[in-house]
Amino acid sequence: MAADVHKKKSWEVSNGLLAPADGQHVAERSESPTPGLAQGTEPGAGQEGAMFVHTRSYEDLTSSEDGGAASQSPEEGQGDQDDQIKMEQISKDFSELSTQLTGVVLDFEEEMRQSKDDKLDLSPQTSRHDSVLSGKEEEDVTMDAWRMHQKHVFVLSEAGKPVYSRYGSEEALSSTMGVMMALVSFLEAEKNAIRSIHADGYKVVFVRRSPLVLVAVARTRQSEQDIAHELLYIYYQILSLLTWTQLNHIFQQKQNYDLRRLLAGSERITDNLLDLMARDPSFLMGAARCLPMAAGVRDAVSTSLQQARAKSLVFSILLSRNQLVSLVRKKDQFLHPIDLHLLFNLISSSSSFREGEAWTPICLPKFNSCGFFHAHISYLEQDTDLCLLLVSTDREDFFTVSDCKRRFQERLKKRGVYHALREALLTPFYSVSQVGISDLRHFIYKSKSSGLFTSPEIEAPYVSEEEKERLLGLYQYLHSRAHNSSRPLKNIYFTGQNENLLAWVTSAFELYVCFSPLTTKAAAVGAVNKLMKWIRREEDHLFILMPQTY
Amino acid sequence: MSGQRVDAKVVMLGKEYVGKTSLVERYVHNRFLVGPYQNTIGAAFVAKVMSVAGRTVTLGIWDTAGSERYEAMSRIYYRGAKAAIVCYDLTDSSSFQQENLWVHELQNFEEHCRIYLCGTKSDLLDEDRRKRGVDFHDVQDYADEIKAELFETSSKTGQNVDELFQKVAEDYVHFTAFQVMTEEKGVDLSQKSGTYFYSCCHH
Ligand SMILES: Nc1nc2c(ncn2[C@@H]2O[C@H](COP(=O)(O)OP(=O)(O)O)[C@@H](O)[C@H]2O)c(=O)[nH]1
Numbered sequence: 001m002a003a004d005v006h007k008k009k010s011w012e013v014s015n016g017l018l019a020p021a022d023g024q025h026v027a028e029r030s031e032s033p034t035p036g037l038a039q040g041t042e043p044g045a046g047q048e049g050a051m052f053v054h055t056r057s058y059e060d061l062t063s064s065e066d067g068g069a070a071s072q073s074p075e076e077g078q079g080d081q082d083d084q085i086k087m088e089q090i091s092k093d094f095s096e097l098s099t100q101l102t103g104v105v106l107d108f109e110e111e112m113r114q115s116k117d118d119k120l121d122l123s124p125q126t127s128r129h130d131s132v133l134s135g136k137e138e139e140d141v142t143m144d145a146w147r148m149h150q151k152h153v154f155v156l157s158e159a160g161k162p163v164y165s166r167y168g169s170e171e172a173l174s175s176t177m178g179v180m181m182a183l184v185s186f187l188e189a190e191k192n193a194i195r196s197i198h199a200d201g202y203k204v205v206f207v208r209r210s211p212l213v214l215v216a217v218a219r220t221r222q223s224e225q226d227i228a229h230e231l232l233y234i235y236y237q238i239l240s241l242l243t244w245t246q247l248n249h250i251f252q253q254k255q256n257y258d259l260r261r262l263l264a265g266s267e268r269i270t271d272n273l274l275d276l277m278a279r280d281p282s283f284l285m286g287a288a289r290c291l292p293m294a295a296g297v298r299d300a301v302s303t304s305l306q307q308a309r310a311k312s313l314v315f316s317i318l319l320s321r322n323q324l325v326s327l328v329r330k331k332d333q334f335l336h337p338i339d340l341h342l343l344f345n346l347i348s349s350s351s352s353f354r355e356g357e358a359w360t361p362i363c364l365p366k367f368n369s370c371g372f373f374h375a376h377i378s379y380l381e382q383d384t385d386l387c388l389l390l391v392s393t394d395r396e397d398f399f400t401v402s403d404c405k406r407r408f409q410e411r412l413k414k415r416g417v418y419h420a421l422r423e424a425l426l427t428p429f430y431s432v433s434q435v436g437i438s439d440l441r442h443f444i445y446k447s448k449s450s451g452l453f454t455s456p457e458i459e460a461p462y463v464s465e466e467e468k469e470r471l472l473g474l475y476q477y478l479h480s481r482a483h484n485s486s487r488p489l490k491n492i493y494f495t496g497q498n499e500n501l502l503a504w505v506t507s508a509f510e511l512y513v514c515f516s517p518l519t520t521k522a523a524a525v526g527a528v529n530k531l532m533k534w535i536r537r538e539e540d541h542l543f544i545l546m547p548q549t550y
Numbered sequence: 551m552s553g554q555r556v557d558a559k560v561v562m563l564g565k566e567y568v569g570k571t572s573l574v575e576r577y578v579h580n581r582f583l584v585g586p587y588q589n590t591i592g593a594a595f596v597a598k599v600m601s602v603a604g605r606t607v608t609l610g611i612w613d614t615a616g617s618e619r620y621e622a623m624s625r626i627y628y629r630g631a632k633a634a635i636v637c638y639d640l641t642d643s644s645s646f647q648q649e650n651l652w653v654h655e656l657q658n659f660e661e662h663c664r665i666y667l668c669g670t671k672s673d674l675l676d677e678d679r680r681k682r683g684v685d686f687h688d689v690q691d692y693a694d695e696i697k698a699e700l701f702e703t704s705s706k707t708g709q710n711v712d713e714l715f716q717k718v719a720e721d722y723v724h725f726t727a728f729q730v731m732t733e734e735k736g737v738d739l740s741q742k743s744g745t746y747f748y749s750c751c752h753h
């Protein structure tokens with residue numbers, strides 16, 4: 001029903017944030033390779049406006065706007081000098097981390113800990129710096145740490161009943177027995193808080209979203225903000241199955257309700273979400289990646305999708321393996337990237353959508369956590385990964401929506417783009433060598449105004465799963481440094497043993513680059529300049545510049 | 551409004567894991583998928599054209615999830631159904647005990663819906679008779695009582711699957727021929743419920 005569309009809450013709030021929260025232009029210092037781009041003019045910015053709710057990437061999840069959280073608001077107006085000090089501090093952090101960010105306790109967390117008072121520290125202070133390893137041992141420890149790279153996640157009701165456990169309850173319990181005790185005392189504390197415990201070698205992060213408590217026990221070198229961010233995704237995942245309204249209603253009726261009954265069969269979706277977050281930078285970036293394709297083909301697809309509309313449709317999304325092909329939305333309705341990620345996850349977690357046409361209730365919690373939409377999910381053809389997702393407000397409207405799919409396919413055929421579309425599916429990733437910068441290994445570029453990012457295929461030397469996750473871990477670290485609520489940094493350059501890294505965050509875009517360890521800083525700056533030009537040149541291929549509405 | 555003309559709506563009901571999706575797969579695609587269990591999310595629709603006594607009939611089959619999560623919403627899937635295939639696992643007596651719930655709902659809300667009880671996975675009984683968890687005569691008595699047809703099928707071997715759906719289609723043809731004389735109005739697919747925020751108070 002159309003009226004319900006207007007009941008949404010979150011985008012109205014965050015839509016006002018057209019100027020991003022971290023929009024400090026002081027950050028464009030002289031060493032920046034290109035002058036600051038105003039938001040909306042950066043490469044990848046849509047020419048017809050955005051498709052998504054504007055978000056401040058992951059702060060959007062953890063900030064108080066979302067219901068209260070640990071992160072403090074960024075300190076405004078720091079001058080260049082402060083930045084300079086920060087740069088020194090961060091390179092110190094990084095070199096202390098030249099253990100390649102193994103699971104050992106990181107230095108910067110100590111500062112974060114000092115800056116907040118709502119955390120427990122159970123670990124003996126003395127062992128902290130001793131645990132930073134050096135020299136030769138490092139290699140093995142790195143591998144060891146990766147093998148041990150584990151993150152237990154579990155969800156409890158406030159009455160202490162298990163709701164979800166990542167690795168089976170026994171295992172989760174045995175590794176957290178002591179922690180459970182501390183948890184009890186936390187439960188008395190204020191709602192919607194994020195808290196953490198730092199024990200030797202791992203940290204425990206709690207997120208309370210009444211009536212649920214989410215806990216992660218992590219040996220990763222992720223910041224607690226990042227971990228809390230993942231926990232919130234799990235929370236939203238649960239909401240997407242039940243709605244906030246239903247969840248609360250159930251626990252109001254019966255405090256010790258066993259929610260597993262209602263969530264039965266959804267464990268796979270949640271497991272998949274955790275796996276995906278460890279592999280796919282979309283979650284970290286709070287953005288969507290597009291399937292690269294010729295602009296003409298994409299526009300024809302979007303137009304076909306736009307024409308196959310129906311009154312009850314709010315979003316029409318064509319995707320292939322977690323990459324966006326096209327997204328058409330109802331005028332004035334914006335999708336939140338988190339909701340899109342939940343949809344992507346739902347689709348990638350089940351092969352059941354390959355049979356027939358699915359019609360399933362789904363809540364998009366960032367859009368409206370109170371009600372269900374109905375999603376029509378189907379693959380265009382049996383043997384391709386092209387999946388069409390039509391989100392409707394009317395659960396009785398299946399046949400109308402199903403007819404939209406038929407009309408969409410007809411239009412595609414009529415316009416003769418089916419073939420080109422299938423062709424694009426053959427090359428879902430591009431090689432970084434196309435950029436033509438010799439020491440460039442990999443990068444992630446996000447256009448803030450479009451909420452889209454681009455990234456080449458991860459290639460050698462990041463071949464094994466461990467190496468790939470390690471690279472993502474490095475980006476995670478850079479990202480958390482660049483967005484650290486108490487000490488955000490706009491430019492980071494780090495020279496390491498295995499690679500050199502650069503992060504550049506402006507009000508318009510975010511860029512994370514990985515170079516071979518041989519690059520000099522000057523060369524890196526030059527390379528970034530060249531890279532930005534390349535992205536600009538390729539932008540209509542890599543992004544959706546002409547999003548459509550109906 | 552519909553691009554796909556459907557003559558008869560058929561809904562698959564029954565607890566998760568009893569074999570509803572496999573039954574539809576066997577009937578529509580004549581295959582049996584092995585591999586890890588993929589629970590149905592929400593519901594899946596598939597249309598199948600068949601012929602009954604020289605007449606083509608399109609069955610619109612709704613394969614539901616059967617999970618408690620979607621119970622409050624199951625009505626949207628069976629509303630206006632001409633036939634309900636209520637499945638239970640022949641090797642799992644608890645799955646049969648739950649039949650009652652579905653049958654009651656159908657009797658209360660869909661008086662024109664014919665009920666077909668379907669015991670699934672009969673191939674497992676062929677392997678080992680002792681696996682039978684549901685007595686045939688008990689179910690037969692129950693079926694008589696609620697005026698339902700009874701089938702025992704195997705999606706793995708295909709046994710009795712076509713027969714089941716053929717019977718559904720035949721009954722539809724006979725039943726509607728009779729119904730047209732007694733009742734004019736069909737199902738109004740555009741009929742809407744008050745709100746799409748369905749009531750979540752089924753506990
Ligand atoms: N041996 C055997 N296994 C079956 C049969 N039908 C379904 N299964 C298995 O039972 C499980 C659940 O089947 P599925 O059709 O997905 O159940 P649904 O949840 O009711 O849709 C799957 O592992 C199937 O492989 C059958 O006829 N014979």
Ligand SMILES: [Mg+2]
Binds near residue numbers: 570588589590614
């Ligand atoms: Mg199923």
